[in-house]
Amino acid sequence: MKKQIFILSLVIWCLSSALVCANVPLMPVEDIVPGMRGIAKTVIEGDTIEEFNIEVLGVIGNDAMGHNILIKASGDVIDRSGGIAQGMSGSPVYINGRLAGAVAFGKAFTDPKYCFLTPIGRMLDLLNEPAPRPSEFLPKNTPLMAGGFTESGVRYLSEKLEPFGLKATSVGGSGSFSSTQPLQPGSAVGVSLMRGDIQLGALGTVTWVGDDGEILAFGHPFMQRGDSCYFMNKAWILASLPNLESAYKVGNIGETIGTITQDRSAGIAGKIGQGPPVVPVYVSVTDGARGINNSSRVEVIDDEVLLPAMLDAVAYNTVAKTMDREGGGTARFSFRIDGRGNISGPINVQRENMYYAAAGIGKLINQELVEAGTILTQNQFEKVDIYGVNINIVLDDKAEVAEIISASVREKEAAPGDTVHIDVQLQPYRAPKVTKTVLFKIPKEQREGKLPLTVRGGSSLAWIQNLLRKQREEGVPAQQKDNRKTLNDFIKSINEADQNNDLIVDIAAGQGAPNAVMQSGGGFASMLEGSPMKQKTTMNFIVDGTTDIVIDVVK
Numbered sequence: 001m002k003k004q005i006f007i008l009s010l011v012i013w014c015l016s017s018a019l020v021c022a023n024v025p026l027m028p029v030e031d032i033v034p035g036m037r038g039i040a041k042t043v044i045e046g047d048t049i050e051e052f053n054i055e056v057l058g059v060i061g062n063d064a065m066g067h068n069i070l071i072k073a074s075g076d077v078i079d080r081s082g083g084i085a086q087g088m089s090g091s092p093v094y095i096n097g098r099l100a101g102a103v104a105f106g107k108a109f110t111d112p113k114y115c116f117l118t119p120i121g122r123m124l125d126l127l128n129e130p131a132p133r134p135s136e137f138l139p140k141n142t143p144l145m146a147g148g149f150t151e152s153g154v155r156y157l158s159e160k161l162e163p164f165g166l167k168a169t170s171v172g173g174s175g176s177f178s179s180t181q182p183l184q185p186g187s188a189v190g191v192s193l194m195r196g197d198i199q200l201g202a203l204g205t206v207t208w209v210g211d212d213g214e215i216l217a218f219g220h221p222f223m224q225r226g227d228s229c230y231f232m233n234k235a236w237i238l239a240s241l242p243n244l245e246s247a248y249k250v251g252n253i254g255e256t257i258g259t260i261t262q263d264r265s266a267g268i269a270g271k272i273g274q275g276p277p278v279v280p281v282y283v284s285v286t287d288g289a290r291g292i293n294n295s296s297r298v299e300v301i302d303d304e305v306l307l308p309a310m311l312d313a314v315a316y317n318t319v320a321k322t323m324d325r326e327g328g329g330t331a332r333f334s335f336r337i338d339g340r341g342n343i344s345g346p347i348n349v350q351r352e353n354m355y356y357a358a359a360g361i362g363k364l365i366n367q368e369l370v371e372a373g374t375i376l377t378q379n380q381f382e383k384v385d386i387y388g389v390n391i392n393i394v395l396d397d398k399a400e401v402a403e404i405i406s407a408s409v410r411e412k413e414a415a416p417g418d419t420v421h422i423d424v425q426l427q428p429y430r431a432p433k434v435t436k437t438v439l440f441k442i443p444k445e446q447r448e449g450k451l452p453l454t455v456r457g458g459s460s461l462a463w464i465q466n467l468l469r470k471q472r473e474e475g476v477p478a479q480q481k482d483n484r485k486t487l488n489d490f491i492k493s494i495n496e497a498d499q500n501n502d503l504i505v506d507i508a509a510g511q512g513a514p515n516a517v518m519q520s521g522g523g524f525a526s527m528l529e530g531s532p533m534k535q536k537t538t539m540n541f542i543v544d545g546t547t548d549i550v551i552d553v554v555k
Helices: 002-016 077-080 120-128 151-164 307-323 369-376 462-476 487-495
Strands: 037-042 050-062 067-075 094-097 098-105 114-119 144-147 187-196 197-210 214-217 226-241 248-264 268-274 276-286 290-300 327-339 345-357 384-395 401-409 419-428 434-441 449-457 504-508 534-538 542-544 544-551
Touching: 037 098, 050 077, 067 098, 077 098, 077 120, 094 197, 098 120, 098 197, 114 120, 120 197, 120 214, 120 248, 120 268, 144 151, 144 248, 151 307, 187 214, 187 307, 187 434, 197 226, 197 327, 226 268, 226 290, 276 307, 290 307, 307 369, 307 384, 327 369, 345 369, 345 542, 369 487, 401 449, 401 544, 419 449, 434 504, 434 534, 449 542
Parallel strands: 276 384, 401 542
Antiparallel strands: 037 050, 037 094, 050 067, 067 114, 094 098, 098 114, 144 197, 187 197, 187 226, 187 290, 197 214, 214 268, 226 248, 248 268, 276 290, 327 345, 327 384, 401 419, 419 434, 449 504, 449 544, 504 534
């Protein structure tokens, strides 16, 4: 009977602690008292794991909020690294040969030798995917290393990542050399969101490695996304650099060796082996004025929230690298996104447009790309797996813009179903006026009488403002309810949306065929597509401005 009880107790203990599998004894936070001394393991150069000394100053917190252990570090490694450095997060701390926790939390200590530890018990909970626990302390900053980004690209990237609590730095990043050693407690480890010609990731330290390849690291959240799917990478540390605010490690993020699957308050967890699903992205940018082309080929993690921001950052950075200047100009932008919806089946989004800006053209052109990516990844209808994104951008320093001056219709009278010729006079930027002729087919259902038409450029917002003014005066609803009911409806609105280089002829609201509906607002749905009320002709330049004409419709 005693033997059976012993065996049962042993099984329960094994199931309750994954550390048994790794043969590493642990020290519960309840056993830790001030004055205890121990050692911590980390890498501050290359892939050599070194030790530094620690002294426990106290334990604070409670069972509800979680405990944290305040320590003071000392020794040659700390002197050489400039204190507890960014990138040491996750460094395992052992007291009397037992794993107590990981370097994790810090405040703005004047002395960088002080920091907080996350108890190992809380980190082990990551393997059971618990709900995140709040913490009153700030994590040791985990700056993202942006390899292959330009200076302006890093600034732009930081703007996009600010809502996620992340900041990018151009220190370190991608590199051809990384460690060949297997991960073990104290090893440097990389966590990345993007790999390829440009790379985006962070450095930390491994706390624990299980027999089946599970790892625990960081001791604090990366982005606290809960269930996650990041690249797990080998890493090579170049140096730990002292800094007035906080020392930080500089290194290379190397090959992918697994997947980070949990990102919670106590740290990150993952498994060595297969990498995460990826979205291949290819960006080609040509500076027509200089005859220069650059491209970026990357793989981005398949994350519904982060993907649009990553697409934006990759495209902008490739533009910044190719232009190599600040300023404006004209851009021809096209992209294609291929994927598959679990209801709709194969999905294809294709979009072309032209843009002009007197300054900051690089920040203007990605708006539709981001909106399309957001619609696909965060739509309310179905899950979409994106297979690939191809982006092509051609830049010029000229202003390829023309404004509508006037318009006239050749035919004074026309019957429903007839096609009329509309001559549109335009004023190009710093060039002689030109006249373009466009065709407009009168709807077969059009009633007799005066038919007001609006001739406008695809880039002009004046027609919207004028429409809203008329609707307020006449009591017409300013915006009808969006009748897009499926994901394919949204995709159609993207693929068929007005372009800035379209010359558009509209039937004025309330004057057209029965059941025609106008929509105001921005995005890809400024007006319902496929209606005879609106007909477009694509030009080789951006068209701005608006004017009105009238046609007499007779039997």
